[in-house]
Amino acid sequence: MPALGPWFTALGAMVFISHPIVQPDVSSSPNGAADIHVTSAARAGLAPQRTHVLVALGDSITFGYNLGNNREPSPLAFPYLFAKKEGWRAVDLGVPGWTSGDLLQALKTDTALRSEVAAAQVVTVDIGSNDLLLPALAMLPKGADWARVTPTSSQAATLSSELAQGIQDVRSNLASILGLLHRYNPRATVIVYDLYNPFPASDPWLHRTAEAAIVAANAAIAADAVSAGDPVADAYDTLTQPSDDILPHDVHPTALGQRLLAEAGEQALAMAPMFQAAATPQGQNAILQWLGDQLADGTW
Secondary structure, rough: OOOOHHHHHHHHHHHOOOOOOOOOOOOOOOOOOOOOOOOOHHOOOOOOOOOOOEEEEEEHHHOOOOOOOOOOOOOOOHHHHHHHOOEEEEEEEEOOOOOOHHHHHHHOOOOHHHHHHHHHEEEEEEHHHHHHHHHHHOOOOOOOOOHHHOOOHHHHHHHHOOOOOHHHHHHHHHHHHHHHHHHHHOEEEEEEEEEOOOOOOOOHHHHHHHHHHHHHHHHHHHHHHHHOOOOOOOOOOOOHHHHHOOOOOOOOHHHOOOOHHHHHHHHHHHHHHHHHOOHHHHHHHHHHHHHHHHHHHHOO
């Protein structure tokens, strides 16, 4: 049986969630966020010819954090592995620490980033982890044993509120991000990664807290992706062995984890026509009929 996480989550979003694409506000901001720019080093790998380019947008996961010197994106990061497998050129514009709000602001204000998007054939978006993880990690004293973390009732209440806000931020910001990407480049295939849980079950409180928030955020991500007609790359069901997939005492993927994320992107690319069809009422009916046939004949 194939991994069904993104399929049923996306179908649920398609059938049960009324969530039209948000038309983004492309007005510029006078605040400091308007100064966010992608680094020249991140663009240096793009040769003048642009035959087939994958542009990767996201945070430290996209960047390949802690798999190199952290001064530039790691060649072990999933965008490079994904592009190499397909015979494409990768432009990794992941920025460590970015939230969904940071990426949205950069798309509104950074003309160089918009130019990269406009020239791409494929755009990957992996964003939202920091919207959820930063509040939880901020509660941990430096050097704390994650397996022994137990919050006070006040801390737990505060974190619950912050995570709820983070989930709402992911949903609203991602809808605007996807709207902008399709406005800047209507021809590109956009692949949206959902979120994985980086905490092992041996860190019980962190694992449970992250799990609840990530499941809720992934439902929102699926809703946004389906509304935009974009396939979902299933990081959640792909990185399930933290001892192998995640760096020790860290939240970032190992080299193996990055390879698995690249494979998830390839699988999502193959599903792109189905998600594009799902953005229309006719396509939704066809997909539901197809799914019903698969269930009826025992294929799934």
